Amino acid sequence: MKRLIAAAALLTVTTACSPPPALSAGDGRVQVVTTTGILADLVRNVGGDRVVVDAIVPDNADAHAYEPTLRDVRNIVYADVAFSNYLMLEAQSVIKALDANLPDGVEQISLAEGATKYAAEIIPLVEDVSLDTIWLGLRVAGRGERHGMTRSTDVRLSVTGVSGPGELIAYLTGSFGEPAVFVSGGAGAMDLPPDAHTHMSWAFTEPGVYRLSLRADSGAIRLGEGTVTFAVGVDPYGVLPGAAVLRDGHTDITVDVDGSQLYLYSDDGRRDAFDRTVIEVPAKGLREVPAGPGFRFLGRPGTRIHQLPQAVLGRHVHGEIDPHLWQDVGNAQAYTELIRDTLIAADPAGAAAYSANTDRYLRELTELDDHVRAAIDAVPRSDRYLVTTHDAFGYLAKAYDIPVAGFVTPNPAVEASLADRRRLTETLRNLRIRAVFLEPNLRARSSTLVEVAGRLGVRVCDIYGDAFDDRVTSYVSMMRFNADSIRTCLT
Structure with missing residues (x-):
């Protein structure tokens, strides 16, 4: 019998030893579970037809706060390979469900940490401490x-x-x-x-x-x-x-x-x-x-x-390193190489396929990197600033030379103060900001930014950080969308 632990509720149930048909790769394919949709997309590009991939955190959900379901835990139980981002990106409930329920001998790979061996660059998590209270x-x-x-x-x-x-x-x-x-x-x-x-x-x-x-x-x-x-x-x-x-x-x-x-x-x-x-x-x-x-x-x-006040929206449990490495395409390439080597170790018979898929995808990511760089380079230096609602874009800023002018994240527990609005207004006015960027799933909670931007005639544009939706369904399309949105809105 397998013991399935839904970490959020510490729920323990028992199931039959044989996997249910919906979760079984009975055709011999490798079953892979990832924590997020972004990681799942990278794995599908490397694994191709030899893998079946399930993401724990669904599209439009928040990886920082998602609570796994019993279905998620069942997917973990029957996984052959598991990938997380970690560096505390995911909610602890997701990590506990993953670590507690993987079969014996199945290794869990933390891509953000392991990718440093493949030349991924990590940066400290820099937090805004401009509050006028502690x-x-x-x-x-x-x-x-x-x-x-x-x-x-x-x-x-x-x-x-x-x-x-x-x-x-x-x-x-x-x-x-x-x-x-x-x-x-x-x-x-x-x-x-x-x-x-x-x-x-x-x-x-x-x-x-x-x-x-x-x-x-x-x-x-x-x-x-x-x-x-x-x-x-x-x-x-x-x-x-x-x-x-x-x-x-x-x-x-x-x-x-x-x-x-x-x-x-x-x-x-x-x-x-x-x-x-x-x-x-x-x-x-x-x-x-x-x-x-x-x-x-x-x-x-x-x-x-x-x-x-809390100042930063969300539960935001994290460590000292910014976990959003994939906003630099070079880091996504490092993830891809680590995924390739992990799948080869789990399925040596597929080594040639995994290597060929990886070579093709790395070429696609190189083209993507060039596209993102060219799009942001097209923005005049005097207009090249990011103002967002979420501190998920430090790697984008560093890799593609677009300074983050500020994270505008109103605390929904209280109305924005006059000082908050004044600081935001001065930032937008003094830097002559042409546009501010909101993640689509945060737009409804960003009324202060939208209101101040509207009063100053500043555009409000979309940018994607942690999750896909119906419009953006892959890593490549997400990064292309972000680059094109920045170029269009800031020029």
Whole structure:
């Protein structure tokens, strides 16, 4: 019997030992499962008629937040080969489902990590820290190898107590605007994989001093505990005499799995002990609870609360390397070569076919690279800027020399402030931006960008990042579309 684990719900079921006909490559073809449609398309080009490929994350879905279905898990169980992007692109539920359910002896290949051996170039994930309040998230530092941890391991950060004059609420705003609460009513817990961090929103219903007590565990392994202090709308320097006050930049509440301790970690490398630090939530952080039933846990619509905003849309659990390598066609070629060698190892009889398919596809990708470069080069240097809603285009910017002027990602938990609109307006006006670019599945959630662009006469154009749809159904068509959209809209 096989044990199928749908990681999102920790659902366990049993099935007969023989695969169901719909999932069986009874004609001898290699069954391949990938995490995303982009990877599936690359595998089909290399594998040709010798492979059957299923993608876990469907078109139009968000790989950062997708929850696998039982059907997805069944595909994993009967796979001969599995490919993920990883570098924490995919939701942890997808990775856990993949790692827990692959048959014994079937290797899972993380393409973004393995492709560096084929000359793929990786770049750091650069995040916008232009907020006028501190950007506070959660982090797991280290890989925990001495504890036997893997990428599927859960490190749980649990709330053990909350004190303060009102309620402290911490939550994530998902990629489609749905909130997921971490702390509410004095309780809560969140799981993160090793060497990852995520962004959070923090809300406080009354001004005053709050203390949040936390404990970190991984199974039976105790990893530390401590209490974080917040000064909300009050003088932070009188709360803990002599303590450091954190008021801006990017800081994470951090579980160090190698050192078994908790501390506050900032992007400049600074580590601050909980008991010698105060996090300031200033009076300028006052916001109104938005309308709509999705945010009733914050209070009645229109009620004013103090908030440290999430700033980046989506759950956005990630590491330190930008995982969107395929936006540089040269990196997609490295993926292709790694896919070829993996399929040859799994199916030596198909070596000649895989090599021939790869040679053909690499030539096609070289032509694609030339097309993307020529299209972007056609945009005058003074007009060559990207303003988008998603930080998925760093590789496109670096490979094809088109600077990213900004990521405009309004936090759907609150209305955009006057300062937000002013910064956006100044960016578009000062750089004389001709067009802004939205991923089609994010357009409905980008009202601020659309509104400001419309007022300034700036075009709103499409660009694709992580997923296909009915219009763009392959990697080559996606990259051609993006290049042509940039050239058409910016010239």
